[in-house]
Amino acid sequence: MKALTLQAPKTPISCQDIPQPTPTKGQVLIQLKAAAINHRDVYITQGLYPGVVTPIILGSDGTGEIVQLGEGIDPSWLHESVVLNPSIGWEDALGVQPEEYQILGMPQNGCFAEYIAVDLKQVHKKPKHLSSEQAAALPLAGLTAYRALFSRAQLQKNERVLISGVGGGVALLACQFAIAAGAEVYVTSGSEEKIEQAIALGAKGGVNYKEENWHKTLLKKANGGFDVIVDSAGGDGFKYFLDLANMGGRIVFYGGTRGSFKVNPQKVFWKQLSLLGSTMGNAKEFGEMLGFVAQTQLIPVVDSTWKLEDGVAAFDYMDQGKQFGKIVFTIT
Amino acid sequence: MKALTLQAPKTPISCQDIPQPTPTKGQVLIQLKAAAINHRDVYITQGLYPGVVTPIILGSDGTGEIVQLGEGIDPSWLHESVVLNPSIGWEDALGVQPEEYQILGMPQNGCFAEYIAVDLKQVHKKPKHLSSEQAAALPLAGLTAYRALFSRAQLQKNERVLISGVGGGVALLACQFAIAAGAEVYVTSGSEEKIEQAIALGAKGGVNYKEENWHKTLLKKANGGFDVIVDSAGGDGFKYFLDLANMGGRIVFYGGTRGSFKVNPQKVFWKQLSLLGSTMGNAKEFGEMLGFVAQTQLIPVVDSTWKLEDGVAAFDYMDQGKQFGKIVFTIT
Numbered sequence: 001m002k003a004l005t006l007q008a009p010k011t012p013i014s015c016q017d018i019p020q021p022t023p024t025k026g027q028v029l030i031q032l033k034a035a036a037i038n039h040r041d042v043y044i045t046q047g048l049y050p051g052v053v054t055p056i057i058l059g060s061d062g063t064g065e066i067v068q069l070g071e072g073i074d075p076s077w078l079h080e081s082v083v084l085n086p087s088i089g090w091e092d093a094l095g096v097q098p099e100e101y102q103i104l105g106m107p108q109n110g111c112f113a114e115y116i117a118v119d120l121k122q123v124h125k126k127p128k129h130l131s132s133e134q135a136a137a138l139p140l141a142g143l144t145a146y147r148a149l150f151s152r153a154q155l156q157k158n159e160r161v162l163i164s165g166v167g168g169g170v171a172l173l174a175c176q177f178a179i180a181a182g183a184e185v186y187v188t189s190g191s192e193e194k195i196e197q198a199i200a201l202g203a204k205g206g207v208n209y210k211e212e213n214w215h216k217t218l219l220k221k222a223n224g225g226f227d228v229i230v231d232s233a234g235g236d237g238f239k240y241f242l243d244l245a246n247m248g249g250r251i252v253f254y255g256g257t258r259g260s261f262k263v264n265p266q267k268v269f270w271k272q273l274s275l276l277g278s279t280m281g282n283a284k285e286f287g288e289m290l291g292f293v294a295q296t297q298l299i300p301v302v303d304s305t306w307k308l309e310d311g312v313a314a315f316d317y318m319d320q321g322k323q324f325g326k327i328v329f330t331i332t
Numbered sequence: 333m334k335a336l337t338l339q340a341p342k343t344p345i346s347c348q349d350i351p352q353p354t355p356t357k358g359q360v361l362i363q364l365k366a367a368a369i370n371h372r373d374v375y376i377t378q379g380l381y382p383g384v385v386t387p388i389i390l391g392s393d394g395t396g397e398i399v400q401l402g403e404g405i406d407p408s409w410l411h412e413s414v415v416l417n418p419s420i421g422w423e424d425a426l427g428v429q430p431e432e433y434q435i436l437g438m439p440q441n442g443c444f445a446e447y448i449a450v451d452l453k454q455v456h457k458k459p460k461h462l463s464s465e466q467a468a469a470l471p472l473a474g475l476t477a478y479r480a481l482f483s484r485a486q487l488q489k490n491e492r493v494l495i496s497g498v499g500g501g502v503a504l505l506a507c508q509f510a511i512a513a514g515a516e517v518y519v520t521s522g523s524e525e526k527i528e529q530a531i532a533l534g535a536k537g538g539v540n541y542k543e544e545n546w547h548k549t550l551l552k553k554a555n556g557g558f559d560v561i562v563d564s565a566g567g568d569g570f571k572y573f574l575d576l577a578n579m580g581g582r583i584v585f586y587g588g589t590r591g592s593f594k595v596n597p598q599k600v601f602w603k604q605l606s607l608l609g610s611t612m613g614n615a616k617e618f619g620e621m622l623g624f625v626a627q628t629q630l631i632p633v634v635d636s637t638w639k640l641e642d643g644v645a646a647f648d649y650m651d652q653g654k655q656f657g658k659i660v661f662t663i664t
């Protein structure tokens with residue numbers, strides 16, 4: 001089968017012809033229809049992830065059809081259209097991921113291939129209103145956005161939400177989820193075009209964080225502060241979130257691409273703010289996320305579709321950060 | 333009546349003879365038995381609080397006996413021994429304090445006096461197992477500690493807790509509350525003696541934060557990290573809490589005497605930490621706190637008792653920070 005693999009650390013990926021996997025006991029074989037790229041995949045090829053093992057098939061996000069059942073799997077699963085939960089080994093009962101936690105696509109083989117064999121517990125039915133490409137846009141980013149917004153920040157209907165850097169995969173889904181949940185959503189981006197695209201999806205407005213005093217402009221535009229702020233940058237700009245947050249506000253972050261940030265404790269305790277770290281999510285949250293998407297008929301944004309053979313170009317495109325929505329491989 | 337008053341901003345307090353207040357509709361007159369000092373009182377005299385009005389009777393913490401009823405008060409309240417809730421205007425239903433929120437003792441007259449007239453809703457029955465001095469040690473510090481530990485950090489039985497700067501009034505009550513709730517509690521202090529005193533109260537151990545690498549010593553002594561960390565210092569030392577926190581840990585702070593602190597976002601999101609600001613509490617939490625103290629037969633630590641006439645000396649003693657437990661005026 002064709003598969004995008006990393007043959008050695010810090011080398012480009014390459015499309016290889018490798019043997020098709022066989023499902024073992026409790027597993028299913030999935031013929032993948034679509035798979036989406038995450039920054040994680042790119043970072044792994046750049047040697048920015050610890051514990052990289054090679055050779056490996058990358059890819060945390062995949063959808064496809066079950067075409068073969070391992071021992072002990074109920075026959076009704078055969079030919080089911082499914083989406084994969086990239087969180088491996090995080091039981092529902094645990095508040096946080098355990099030490100043995102893994103993300104699909106490293107060190108286990110991932111979804112940039114024609115077939116994948118996975119444990120049945122990683123498999124969820126695909127929301128019917130979505131194409132394979134649209135559903136492939138959901139898993140990692142959708143799970144991260146869902147946990148951050150709902151489990152961690154406890155977003156309530158009619159609250160005011162700020163999503164920073166809306167061009168990111170998680171940020172854009174957080175924006176869509178918050179809108180679908182009935183929140184009033186504002187965004188920031190370094191690109192006017194992405195702000196306009198977010199507004200077209202239902203955001204109330206946004207500002208360019210490259211402009212001076214963007215936080216003051218935002219407070220004016222939004223006519224007030226925010227109950228929930230979702231960020232993945234950190235860095236010097238984080239301090240403005242303490243001013244932008246309403247009393248009792250929750251600032252949730254799942255990344256920190258701009259590094260450390262400074263906190264004035266007086267602002268945090270007097271406003272009773274919560275600064276909440278979040279990463280990925282458990283199987284229960286993955287199921288809830290798919291249910292929420294089905295119920296709200298939400299359609300994740302697909303920026304562009306690519307072939308596995310064009311993997312290197314797709315990775316380069318991801319790394320440039322010009323996309324709005326997910327970069328997806330159409331596989332079969 | 334005798335009352336410790338601030339006659340003008342940035343002047344020392346003085347013991348004055350002033351007219352006794354009269355309870356208006358919905359109020360009760362309380363003959364105060366004891367009142368405790370908080371740093372807030374000292375900060376107010378030092379001009380470190382905004383919006384100071386004078387002349388004013390300071391004092392947020394008081395206990396006493398109801399000796400006169402205003403119009404509309406049920407006669408059963410007469411002669412009741414009571415403790416005052418220092419939170420004014422924070423309805424139970426609100427997650428955070430409203431704009432009109434006040435703390436007893438500024439701008440409303442407080443408890444460093446022989447009598448005080450207050451709205452009945454500020455009044456709670458005194459836990460029977462406590463002396464007036466012990467009960468006077470509870471209100472502001474106990475409310476702050478209770479909300480921080482239980483409402484904000486959601487402390488669970490058998491969790492591991494770190495209380496920094498255990499000599500502080502809130503910190504010491506947080507230490508006692510956490511022990512009474514069945515947690516395993518460690519402390520830090522700049523004083524070996526205070527660490528020993530905390531251990532005598534049931535803490536498992538502690539370290540002196542003035543020692544180099546105190547955080548490493550603590551990890552060894554405690555044989556692991558902490559689920560809940562309670563702090564009021566912030567500053568450079570705060571970064572160690574991110575290392576000392578267990579996965580899913582909650583770091584709650586109600587002060588920041590050492591100023592701003594730096595946060596490495598990677599540590600916070602991967603460990604899924606929560607950094608929670610907290611201040612005071614509402615009437616429901618005040619009632620719950622008193623119920624918890626009664627149920628666990630907890631006895632707040634009184635460092636020393638003073639007369640109102642020695643108010644200046646008592647304030648100076650507070651400012652030196654050598655006390656362990658509350659500094660309390662015995663009034664009648």
